[in-house]
Amino acid sequence: MTVKTNVATSEDSNDPTLNDTVTTISLTFTEKIEPKTITDAIKLYRIDKNGNAVEEPSIIKIDAADPMVIQINNKAMSPLTQGETYQLTISRDLQSKSGDSLASEFVGYFATNYQLNLAGNMDLNNERTQIHIISDIHLGIDDAYTSTVANRQPLVDYLDQLNASPNVKELVIAGDFLDFWMLPMDYTMPATQSAFYDAVAANNKTVVDAINRIIQSGAIKVTYTPGNHDLLATDADLARIFPGINQARDSMQGLGTYVTGTNSEIVIEHGHRYDFFSAPDPISNRDITQNGTSILPSAYFYARIGTSSIAEGFPKTTNTFPELKVDKTDASQLNIYRYAQVWKALLTNIPINESYADATITTNIDGFTQTYAVNDILPHQNEDGTLGMNLYQDIENTWDERQTINGVKVNIPVSDAITKSADTAFIDSQAQTQIFDTDPTKRIVVFGHTHHARITAMSNAANQKTIYANSGTWSDHATGNPTMNFVVISPPKADSDIEIVNLYQYATDKTVTQWAEGQAITNP
Known part of the structure; x- marks a missing residue:
């Protein structure tokens, strides 16, 4: 004989399955149940703060319309209290009309979720x-x-x-x-x-x-x-x-x-x-701002460009992103190139009327006083063939130091930090890497x-x-x-x-x- 419950349960007492409102627990068996064997064979317990199972006074009866179904309610015939863990047990003493029983004792754990009511929830007392x-x-x-x-x-x-x-x-x-x-x-x-x-x-x-x-x-x-x-x-x-x-x-x-x-x-x-483009940057640009407190990350400029694009109705544009050549054997240069490719993907979705070469981004914030061009933020090809930047120069090499200053516990490789910055799952995963795995x-x-x-x-x-x-x-x-x-x-x-x-x-x-x-x- 086997059984199915209408309430989702878990075999692990440390991971009870969370259910919304539970009023009646229905147990559906594969055979008709012998009523005389119900007493003491089925128990519902509430788990207290110390992990002890405290029996929940219950009404347990065979469904009048279906002798293969047993229904469990609390004595008040009301929903089970919210915010509690319960243990449901069915022993092998429960038998069918033909004398069959479960192959092994059933033990399932479940919890009752709170129904949010901003006016007040009675089960929160x-x-x-x-x-x-x-x-x-x-x-x-x-x-x-x-x-x-x-x-x-x-x-x-x-x-x-x-x-x-x-x-x-x-x-x-x-x-x-x-x-x-x-x-x-x-x-x-x-x-x-x-x-x-x-x-x-x-x-x-x-x-x-x-x-x-x-x-x-x-x-x-x-x-x-x-x-x-x-x-x-x-x-x-x-x-x-x-x-x-x-x-x-x-x-x-x-x-x-x-x-x-x-x-x-x-x-x-x-x-x-944990975001390469959005984390405070206390290293780059301080030689430009000439103060010791500048921390604006590069995504700030992306937001300014994006807001202009929205205000302009995502216009058709004549701007093009420069084709860059990179020495892939040079790790630093390769990371600048990766940084450039992220910017290329971002700017493709936020076209602007203004030329990338024109100084159009006003500042007067965080020590920045000049008006900058989009090209000041983007990597460019130097005369000697290397890649460089006007703003955020050397950002690819200072990421490790930046993480230390910013209190990142587990180092994120710079290549991952750059290429996965727009991946929401990557940011979410840092909860596991940085916090759960370390504490x-x-x-x-x-x-x-x-x-x-x-x-x-x-x-x-x-x-x-x-x-x-x-x-x-x-x-x-x-x-x-x-x-x-x-x-x-x-x-x-x-x-x-x-x-x-x-x-x-x-x-x-x-x-x-x-x-x-x-x-x-x-x-x-």
Whole structure:
């Protein structure tokens, strides 16, 4: 005799299968069941915080319409409590009418997911435990160019609902918050960087006010970590605009990692430190800017060019990318060539009216004062046949040092860093390489940066299940991906052993949809 359940289960107690609402557990056997053998043969247990199986008082009966089906409900005939791990056992004492039994005892583990309700979830006992993570909001200085306009009011609505929720403990804003990149090449910058960020705040006053209401209420801890699009925003800038906000910053400007959770098992960062084109660059160009703090990575200039292309309607262009020759036996030269090919692929998709040779990119930021041409960023052929660059000269040889300065734990080979920079899966994989593989105490990692909202199971050096999530974006458009996403982490309740991670999408009508299947870990 064999059995199938309507609830997804796992044989591994450390990896229970996460199910949404579970009210009735149906066991379908291949033979008619003998009612007299049900007693003590089928048990449902809840797993407590110490891993002990505590029997769940249940009603277990044969389905009146089908003698091959057994149904299990709790005594209240209500859905099983959310945020719990359960163990289902069926012993060989259970027999069919013909006297058959299971070949071996059935033991299955499953967990019950939370149904998100920003107005409050009764199974959370009116306690503040949940952590919400948002990223890549991209609030800009000018609505003619910013990538978040239509989604700004829904963001305010979400934040206001969050502020009123009785279950939210933390809100983490994981970078690319106040955007200084998405501007056309000829945009006139404010006189100072602080003036720039004040202007961004003024242009997005409704969002700023909503976040400040949360901070001022004092019930929810609000934390900010830097992203690449706001890597010049200083501690003072954020503190001035959002008094009382917590900031998780590294010693290197433009980077930060926030560690939270009951046992510091959760790591949240933007993810750009692993991106060759977007990580802070404290080495290149300082001889040009003549200051000791310049960190703008080359992707900043890509964003400026791209914004011009959008503003110009992706025009037909006479610009061409130079054909470069390279000595492939020279590793450094080959990496410059790879860098050039990435730029060629990028620029193909963002045509502009302006000539690559003309100085059209205004700066007045991060120590840069000149107006640059696109060709200043691109590799070119020197008279002696070698490849060189005006800006970011020698970037291919300083990547290892740059990683050390930026706190990258596991060195990423420069060839991979260049050629895989646009691969979202490569950035996602750094959660495994840089965090789970190096620190077995970390069980959950959340990045932003890629705008590709997702959630997946990984593992750590101790062979424990871990969870990686990407919080997506709130930009108006995310080609091929959803927008208005957020991640929710629900730590274990007082007498539970399970921590749950979910990914959601917000809608303009203020409703929330689960975007991907949730994941759970035990004993975090």
